[in-house]
Amino acid sequence: MRPVSWGKNIGTKKKPFTYIHICTGLYMHSEHLMILVPLFPLLAPHRRFDFQFDMFDQELRGLHMSESVDDNARGEDKADPESYRREAMEYASNPEKDDVDNAEACPRATAEEKEVAEFVHKAHLLCLLGRGRLIDSACNDPLIQASILSLIPTHLHKIAEAPNLTASHLSPLVSWFHNNFHVRSPNVAEKSCHFALASTLETREGSPEAVAALSVALFRALNLTTRLPSWDVYPGFKDCVMQTAIANGNFWEWFRQLLSNSLIFRFVSILDVISLKPDADKSESSVADGCKNERDIFSSSTLMVAGPSCSSAYTVKPSPYVEQDSSQTAIRGAGRQKADKSRKHELQSQDSLITDKPTDKMSEVSVSEVPTDTSEPCLVKSEGLKRKGDLEFQMQLEMALSATAVVNSHVSMASDASESPSTSTLTPPSKRMKKIRKEESQTCSNGISTAIGSKKVGAPLYWAEVFCGGENLTGKWVHVDAVNAIIDGEHKVEAAAAACKKSLRYVVAFAGHGAKDVTRRYCTKWYKVAAQRINSTWWDAVLEPLKELESGATGGVVSVECEASCQKKVEVSQVEPSMSNSCGASMDSCEKKATESFMRNSFASTRGSLEDMELETRALIEPLPTNQQAYRNHHLYVIERWLKKYEILYPKGPVLGFCSGHSVYPRTCVQTLHTKERWLREGLQVKAGEVPVKVLKRSMKCSKEEAGDDNDYAEVDHQGITSLYGKWQTEPLCLPRAVNGIVPKNERGQVDVWSEKCLPPGTIHLRLPRVATVARRLDIDFAPAMVGFDFRNGRSVPLFEGIVVCTEFKDAILEAYFEEEERREAEEKRKNEAQALSRWYQLLSSIITRKRLNECYGDGALPQSSIEIPKSGDKCYNSSATATATQKTEASPECQQVNIPEKLNAPSSMPTENHEHEFILDEKKVDEGGLTRIKRCHCGFSIQFEEL
DNA sequence: ATGGGGGAAACGGCTTTGATGCAA
DNA sequence: CTTGCATCTTTGCCGTTTCCCCCA
Numbered sequence: 001m002r003p004v005s006w007g008k009n010i011g012t013k014k015k016p017f018t019y020i021h022i023c024t025g026l027y028m029h030s031e032h033l034m035i036l037v038p039l040f041p042l043l044a045p046h047r048r049f050d051f052q053f054d055m056f057d058q059e060l061r062g063l064h065m066s067e068s069v070d071d072n073a074r075g076e077d078k079a080d081p082e083s084y085r086r087e088a089m090e091y092a093s094n095p096e097k098d099d100v101d102n103a104e105a106c107p108r109a110t111a112e113e114k115e116v117a118e119f120v121h122k123a124h125l126l127c128l129l130g131r132g133r134l135i136d137s138a139c140n141d142p143l144i145q146a147s148i149l150s151l152i153p154t155h156l157h158k159i160a161e162a163p164n165l166t167a168s169h170l171s172p173l174v175s176w177f178h179n180n181f182h183v184r185s186p187n188v189a190e191k192s193c194h195f196a197l198a199s200t201l202e203t204r205e206g207s208p209e210a211v212a213a214l215s216v217a218l219f220r221a222l223n224l225t226t227r228l229p230s231w232d233v234y235p236g237f238k239d240c241v242m243q244t245a246i247a248n249g250n251f252w253e254w255f256r257q258l259l260s261n262s263l264i265f266r267f268v269s270i271l272d273v274i275s276l277k278p279d280a281d282k283s284e285s286s287v288a289d290g291c292k293n294e295r296d297i298f299s300s301s302t303l304m305v306a307g308p309s310c311s312s313a314y315t316v317k318p319s320p321y322v323e324q325d326s327s328q329t330a331i332r333g334a335g336r337q338k339a340d341k342s343r344k345h346e347l348q349s350q351d352s353l354i355t356d357k358p359t360d361k362m363s364e365v366s367v368s369e370v371p372t373d374t375s376e377p378c379l380v381k382s383e384g385l386k387r388k389g390d391l392e393f394q395m396q397l398e399m400a401l402s403a404t405a406v407v408n409s410h411v412s413m414a415s416d417a418s419e420s421p422s423t424s425t426l427t428p429p430s431k432r433m434k435k436i437r438k439e440e441s442q443t444c445s446n447g448i449s450t451a452i453g454s455k456k457v458g459a460p461l462y463w464a465e466v467f468c469g470g471e472n473l474t475g476k477w478v479h480v481d482a483v484n485a486i487i488d489g490e491h492k493v494e495a496a497a498a499a500c501k502k503s504l505r506y507v508v509a510f511a512g513h514g515a516k517d518v519t520r521r522y523c524t525k526w527y528k529v530a531a532q533r534i535n536s537t538w539w540d541a542v543l544e545p546l547k548e549l550e551s552g553a554t555g556g557v558v559s560v561e562c563e564a565s566c567q568k569k570v571e572v573s574q575v576e577p578s579m580s581n582s583c584g585a586s587m588d589s590c591e592k593k594a595t596e597s598f599m600r601n602s603f604a605s606t607r608g609s610l611e612d613m614e615l616e617t618r619a620l621i622e623p624l625p626t627n628q629q630a631y632r633n634h635h636l637y638v639i640e641r642w643l644k645k646y647e648i649l650y651p652k653g654p655v656l657g658f659c660s661g662h663s664v665y666p667r668t669c670v671q672t673l674h675t676k677e678r679w680l681r682e683g684l685q686v687k688a689g690e691v692p693v694k695v696l697k698r699s700m701k702c703s704k705e706e707a708g709d710d711n712d713y714a715e716v717d718h719q720g721i722t723s724l725y726g727k728w729q730t731e732p733l734c735l736p737r738a739v740n741g742i743v744p745k746n747e748r749g750q751v752d753v754w755s756e757k758c759l760p761p762g763t764i765h766l767r768l769p770r771v772a773t774v775a776r777r778l779d780i781d782f783a784p785a786m787v788g789f790d791f792r793n794g795r796s797v798p799l800f801e802g803i804v805v806c807t808e809f810k811d812a813i814l815e816a817y818f819e820e821e822e823r824r825e826a827e828e829k830r831k832n833e834a835q836a837l838s839r840w841y842q843l844l845s846s847i848i849t850r851k852r853l854n855e856c857y858g859d860g861a862l863p864q865s866s867i868e869i870p871k872s873g874d875k876c877y878n879s880s881a882t883a884t885a886t887q888k889t890e891a892s893p894e895c896q897q898v899n900i901p902e903k904l905n906a907p908s909s910m911p912t913e914n915h916e917h918e919f920i921l922d923e924k925k926v927d928e929g930g931l932t933r934i935k936r937c938h939c940g941f942s943i944q945f946e947e948l
Numbered sequence: 949a950t951g952g953g954g955g956a957a958a959c960g961g962c963t964t965t966g967a968t969g970c971a972a
Numbered sequence: 973c974t975t976g977c978a979t980c981t982t983t984g985c986c987g988t989t990t991c992c993c994c995c996a
Contacts, residue, residue, distance in 0.1 A: 109972090111977065277972090632971090645969065677982090748983070789982045794965045796982040 109277070121276045121534060126542070128271040129508065129515060131193075133546075135213045136267045136510035138193040145221035147201050148214060152176065157222065166468055167478045167488040173222070177215050178485035183208045208483055212267070212462030215482030219265040219464060264467040264511070264554045264607075266477075268518065270497065271506035272461060276534060460484060460496055465509055465518070467554065467607060474610050477509075477521070493522045505532045512553020515546040516608075520615040526622055527634045551608035624657045624664055631659065638667045646673045648694055650726055673724035683757025684730035692723035738762035738806045745783045751804040753785040764810050766817075767802035770824075774817045780809045 109117070138144065156173050182205040193213070200206025200214055463481040471478060479490040486492065497504050507519040517539070523529045533539065622636060631639045639662040640649060650671045655663045673694055676686050736744040737760065744760045745751060752758055753765050765785050775782040782803040789796040805813060 791965070793963050793984070795984065798983045
């Protein structure tokens with residue numbers, strides 16, 4: 001799932017806005033737009049956006065386009081919007097052109113490119129998050145759940161009734177599902193998630209996403225069947241046994257039993273998001289472009305391989321995941337060889353697809369080896385290729401593809417995936433697919449598989465997670481990949497994804513319209529993953545509301561009793577809405593009391609918080625990296641060598657291990673250092689007698705300059721160092737108190753207000769404009785408040801905002817200030833009004849003058865309307881002078897001419913007014929004929945002439 | 949009372965540091 | 973090793989306009 005997005009900055013430097021073009025790609029659907037559009041302000045609040053959405057429903061396009069374009073982007077833009085549009089469209093149609101140019105101009109990504117890449121990353125992430133939620137809600141569709149429930153054999157219904165569910169209980173169900181539902185390459189014309197699920201249900205094959213989602217729907221449906229009868233019993237239970245049951249604890253035993261049986265499933269997806277790094281994007285985008293034309297053909301941008309060729313490669317057990325996982329290092333060398341081989345195979349198979357009619361045995365082999373031939377190009381292309389060899393291979397592949405695009409389109413139109421023309425063209429494609437798959441699965445199940453360890457292994461992008469109460473003391477979320485028939489294979493996911501060059505950046509579990517990031521469960525090297533993710537603040541903010549929804553749907557309260565004798569996992573309440581409703585209706589005060597007493601004896605926490613703890617624990621027990629570079633930004637460990645300039649280890653220990661002879665310390669020991677002045681800004685001062693823990697020498701250049709100025713070497717040495725102190729060497733700032741209404745000031749007669757903490761006691765910062773004059777007028781002692789520095793003209797300039805005064809004068813000053821402001825505003829208003837009056841007077845007197853002149857000297861044929869007061873925007877010169885001038889122009893079409901009315905061309909010819917025209921106003925006006933200039937005197941007289 | 953001159957204060961434009969560390 | 977970017981650094985000048993005061 002990779003809706004291709006590009007953004008570009010257009011507009012002025014002062015008013016930049018980003019043009020976002022989102023090609024709908026495979027799964028991009030109007031539903032995404034609805035999710036995405038309200039979220040755009042989240043992405044980059046400081047920017048203005050213009051959107052262009054392709055291929056969306058017309059009405060949606062109209063709805064959102066007009067909104068965003070008119071209000072947000074175009075509203076105040078004076079530049080020609082059409083030019084932006086054109087530029088944007090050009091960019092959208094050929095986005096790689098600029099990238100190539102940029103790449104040639106500067107080898108590294110600029111800040112602009114990085115910003116765009118980040119924006120696209122965020123947008124894509126939101127799209128994928130939105131899609132995950134849609135799928136999750138589709139999994140909850142009762143119709144789909146009922147339909148799939150009707151398909152499963154009755155003996156499987158009892159699976160979920162196991163008293164303490166463990167992963168092994170699920171294997172028959174997963175096997176059944178795996179045998180009955182197959183993956184095919186997804187269809188472009190997928191209408192919606194519900195439709196995709198429904199059609200998958202009908203044909204028993206579908207996109208990996210749909211199949212995985214269907215498995216979740218099935219599990220959730222089963223959950224209903226196991227729970228609902230129990231709840232039917234409940235009212236009767238309540239009537240007959242309640243009182244005694246509560247008394248002797250049977251009720252709670254039953255209650256716990258009931259809830260421990262409940263199956264809670266989440267839909268989990270790797271959000272295969274566009275890279276955060278512009279460089280990676282470049283290769284990706286060029287790759288995507290190469291693929292763009294073929295997108296309809298190789299419609300899959302997901303990596304999930306189709307059919308049993310792969311799935312049988314890691315059928316139930318033993319799976320290739322296991323092999324790869326257990327003997328990763330052992331097969332590394334062989335793996336590379338295999339990878340090379342497989343690459344050759346890919347080329348070969350590609351060729352065979354394109355050039356050969358795959359009727360011979362050779363093609364059969366390639367078909368069985370290459371999981372989904374048609375999706376393969378995208379498989380390779382959509383990855384962030386880094387090595388030179390990969391790029392070369394990529395280019396070769398692209399050339400081959402572009403040369404034979406027509407053939408491909410035929411192939412893809414005939415059928416998707418590994419359709420062979422040898423098969424009867426009369427049978428419907430789906431049936432033919434099944435037939436082929438059956439054949440393939442037969443051959444593959446015989447153990448013929450070469451795909452292990454190569455990147456042909458399909459990356460698991462979607463799976464389910466079930467909460468198994470019987471797994472641990474507190475229960476555990478278990479990975480269930482029904483598509484590939486793998487249960488509890490969370491440790492295999494990373495390796496499988498890596499084999500497909502899929503990075504495991506965001507693994508998100510969806511439930512109850514919410515979502516939760518569970519990446520840490522599936523990755524072993526968090527420090528590597530974290531570097532590829534968006535900053536956690538933004539991501540956490542996005543997930544915050546979703547996480548609440550998710551925990552609302554899945555988070556029952558799990559209690560572990562403290563008694564040593566009874567270390568048994570129990571659950572006392574269920575937070576799922578349907579449950580809490582029925583619960584709430586029947587729970588009386590007795591039950592509540594019982595619950596409370598029960599809770600008192602136990603350590604209780606929600607499933608969500610338990611999972612959080614689990615995930616955090618995983619992150620904390622990450623093994624030490626073996627290379628030094630990994631310690632540079634490692635969130636847990638540090639080696640002294642990679643400490644930054646303003647960092648130090650304090651306390652220096654404990655040593656957790658060694659890496660290349662360097663001691664490894666926990667990162668919690670790293671303290672940030674600052675100069676004395678810098679600590680002052682934080683409202684802290686260095687304690688008396690503290691020696692600097694670190695001393696930085698200033699550069700030679702600076703020292704030399706100072707040496708030139710001053711001959712005293714010792715002083716230079718003293719000047720040439722910067723003393724740094726740790727936080728533990730500081731104490732809260734003690735400033736002299738304000739006494740007798742006098743504000744304590746620094747040597748410059750001001751107060752540095754870096755923060756509220758920097759204010760001397762007994763003073764207050766009034767951050768108001770023009771307040772200093774008020775204080776001066778009232779004769780109150782004050783100090784200008786310096787709030788920071790601004791760099792102007794190559795030097796730093798202090799910024800002042802408001803004043804610092806003693807607290808007791810606050811009210812007096814504020815009162816006077818507001819009075820003063822009121823007066824000032826009134827004055828301003830008065831001035832404005834006076835100015836308006838004067839302008840009106842000027843206008844009217846001009847009109848009167850013009851009228852008088854017309855009466856005296858005009859030919860009388862002038863229409864009366866021409867002397868009416870013009871509407872705003874109309875020009876005074878639109879009257880007789882212009883009319884005469886135009887007549888003259890028509891009569892003598894010489895170019896350079898001053899079109900002064902004959903009777904007005906000399907000031908002396910105006911006997912009615914002793915006035916010499918001053919042509920102060922000079923207007924230019926572009927006519928269809930050329931540039932017209934109008935010179936006007938303030939009396940209203942104007943001359944219009946044309947310029948060459 | 950009023951207008952002009954002079955000085956003080958306010959305002960706004962100017963131009964866009966530059967060394968250094970860090971990360972890729 | 974190179975190079976782009978982020979960070980730290982950290983207290984003007986000058987011409988014009990406005991305001992106010994003083995004096996004729």
